[in-house]
Amino acid sequence: MATAPQQIMIDGDLDHQIKWGKVIDDRKCIGCHACTTACKMEHDVPLGVTRTYVKQVDVGVYPTVRRHFQVTRCNQCANPPCVSICPVTAMFQRKDGIVDFNREVCIGCKACMAACPYDAIYIDPVSHSAEKCNFCAHRIDQGMEPACVIVCPERALVVGDLNDPNSEVSQLVARQKVDVRKPEKGTSPKVMYVDANQYTLVPGLAAVPSGHAHAQQREKYPVNQEPNLIMQLLAESGMASSGMKNQMATGSAAAAILSYDVPHSPPWDWRVSAYTWTKSVAAGAYLVVMALPWLGATVGNAFAFAANLMAVIFMGLTGLLLVADLKHPERFLSILLRPQWKSWLARGAFIITGYGAGLGIDLLIRLMGNTSGLNGLWFLMAPLAALTAIYTAFLFSQAKGRDLWQNPILPLHLLTQAVMAGAAGLLLLAVLTGEAALLGPLTWILSGAVGLHLAMVLSEAVIPHVTADAGRAAKQLMQGAFRSYYWGSVALAVAAILAGLSSVPLAGAPLALVSLLLYEHAYVQAGQSIPLS
Numbered sequence: 001m002a003t004a005p006q007q008i009m010i011d012g013d014l015d016h017q018i019k020w021g022k023v024i025d026d027r028k029c030i031g032c033h034a035c036t037t038a039c040k041m042e043h044d045v046p047l048g049v050t051r052t053y054v055k056q057v058d059v060g061v062y063p064t065v066r067r068h069f070q071v072t073r074c075n076q077c078a079n080p081p082c083v084s085i086c087p088v089t090a091m092f093q094r095k096d097g098i099v100d101f102n103r104e105v106c107i108g109c110k111a112c113m114a115a116c117p118y119d120a121i122y123i124d125p126v127s128h129s130a131e132k133c134n135f136c137a138h139r140i141d142q143g144m145e146p147a148c149v150i151v152c153p154e155r156a157l158v159v160g161d162l163n164d165p166n167s168e169v170s171q172l173v174a175r176q177k178v179d180v181r182k183p184e185k186g187t188s189p190k191v192m193y194v195d196a197n198q199y200t201l202v203p204g205l206a207a208v209p210s211g212h213a214h215a216q217q218r219e220k221y222p223v224n225q226e227p228n229l230i231m232q233l234l235a236e237s238g239m240a241s242s243g244m245k246n247q248m249a250t251g252s253a254a255a256a257i258l259s260y261d262v263p264h265s266p267p268w269d270w271r272v273s274a275y276t277w278t279k280s281v282a283a284g285a286y287l288v289v290m291a292l293p294w295l296g297a298t299v300g301n302a303f304a305f306a307a308n309l310m311a312v313i314f315m316g317l318t319g320l321l322l323v324a325d326l327k328h329p330e331r332f333l334s335i336l337l338r339p340q341w342k343s344w345l346a347r348g349a350f351i352i353t354g355y356g357a358g359l360g361i362d363l364l365i366r367l368m369g370n371t372s373g374l375n376g377l378w379f380l381m382a383p384l385a386a387l388t389a390i391y392t393a394f395l396f397s398q399a400k401g402r403d404l405w406q407n408p409i410l411p412l413h414l415l416t417q418a419v420m421a422g423a424a425g426l427l428l429l430a431v432l433t434g435e436a437a438l439l440g441p442l443t444w445i446l447s448g449a450v451g452l453h454l455a456m457v458l459s460e461a462v463i464p465h466v467t468a469d470a471g472r473a474a475k476q477l478m479q480g481a482f483r484s485y486y487w488g489s490v491a492l493a494v495a496a497i498l499a500g501l502s503s504v505p506l507a508g509a510p511l512a513l514v515s516l517l518l519y520e521h522a523y524v525q526a527g528q529s530i531p532l533s
Helices: 034-043 081-085 111-115 147-151 168-175 227-236 242-250 270-295 301-324 344-368 371-398 410-433 436-462 468-478 483-501 505-526
Strands: 008-010 013-016 020-025 052-061 064-073 091-093 099-101 157-161 191-194 256-261
Touching (some): 020 168, 034 052, 034 147, 081 091, 081 111, 081 371, 111 371, 147 157, 157 168, 270 301, 270 371, 270 410, 270 436, 301 344, 301 410, 344 371, 410 436, 436 468, 436 483, 436 505, 468 483, 468 505
Parallel strands (some): 020 191
Antiparallel strands (some): 008 013, 020 157, 052 064, 052 256, 091 099
C-alpha cells in the first residue's frame, strides 16, 4: 500500500517530505496491457486517447528475436516543462512531486503538449482539456497505490517515496541499473526503467513497417524511419550507448521493428503557423515606419496613420487566430486574469495586449492631430513592437519536446521576419496611398530583410544540429513532408530579392509575404513531425 503524501516520520525525522517515484521493471513486464485497461477504467479515459500504454518493439533476427515492452506514460518530471509553459496553472506540481492537472481551468492552448518531450499529454475529446497520467493522485491521497500498480500481475510497476531509502522503489534504484527517457532534456524524470532496451527508449530507432499494429494508424505527418541514420545522429550528438556504437562499427545492428504503438497528432496546426505570420506583419509595420526617418525618408501623418491601422488589423487577426486555436475559447480571458508568469504564452498575451492598446492610442492621437504627443509613446512602443515580434521564440524554447525550435538565433530570425513582413506590407500601402517617395527606402529595407531571412533559412541545411530529433525534423523540413513549402518559400524569397533589384520592385512585396507564410507553416509543422514516444 502507498502512503498518503503528508509529512511522516522516517528515522525520527518529522519533517520528511515525500517525493513520489515509479520504477518499471522491464524484466517482469509481459505486455498484458492490464495497466492500460485499469487506467482507462479508473479515470474514465475515452476511446482514442490513453494515459498509459505498452509500447512493443521486436528486436533481433529470426530465430533469435525478442519482444521488448515499455510502459509509456507521463514521466512525473522533477522539472516539468508542461508546468512552466502552462499560461493558467492548469498543469501544476504538488509538494510531493506529483504533476497534476485541473481540467476546469485549462484553456486548451496545447502548449503543454508541445512542451512535453515524452508525448504524454492529450486533449480529452470529452472535457476538451489537457489530461495525462497524474499518478492516480486521488488514490495516493487515500493511502492507496495507483490503479496500474495494483493490477499488474507481475508487479513490474513499483511506486514509493524516493526520499525514503528503505522504500522498495528506493531499493530498486539503488541496486539496479535504471534508465530514464531522454535524460538530455534536463527534466529529471521520476519514472525509471530497469533493464530498458534502447529500441524502446529512443523514439524512431526501431523501423516502422507498413501495416504495423497501432491502436490507430499514423495518418498525419508520416516520418520516414531510417534507423541507421537515427543511430548516426545519436552518435554525433553523444547520446548513443556503447552497445549501439559497437553495432554501428561492426555493421551488425540487429533488426528492430516497432510492433505496437499509439500515434499522436501534432498539437499546433495551421492556425499557429498563420498567427506567427500575421503577428510579423503587425509588429513589423510599426518598426519599419519608425525606421524610415533614419533612412532620410519623410513619413507623413496620413501614411503613418494608415500603417498603424494596418498593424491594428493584423493584430486583430492574430488575436482571432490565437483564440480560435483554443479548445476552450470561452476561457481565453483566463490568460490575463490568472496568468502563470513563467509561461511565455502568458507573457506574450500581455505583450500583444499592451502593443495593441498602444497602437490604439497612437491612432487616437493622430486623429486628434497632436502628433507631438507621440514622442513619449514611441519610447514605449518600440520595445513592445520588438517583443511582439520575438516572444514566440521564447515560447518555442519552452517547448522542450520540439528540438528544431531550440534555436538560439530564433529571436533574431523572428525580428528579421517582422521587418520583412512589415516592409512588404508598407510597400503595398505606399502604392495605394501614392507615397512614391517611400518606395525606394521600403524596397531597400525589404531586400535586406529578405536576404538576412534567406541566410537563416538556408542555415538549417549547413549548420549541424545538436540533437538527433532536431536533425530528423530538419530533414522533414527540407527533404520530407514539408519540402514543397520550404523550397517554395526559398524560391519566392530569391525572386523577391531579384524583384527589388529590377525595374519592378513592387513585385517583391507579395512574393516576400507568400514566401514567409510558406516558411512559417513548414517550420512550425516540421518541428512537430517527430514522434516523441
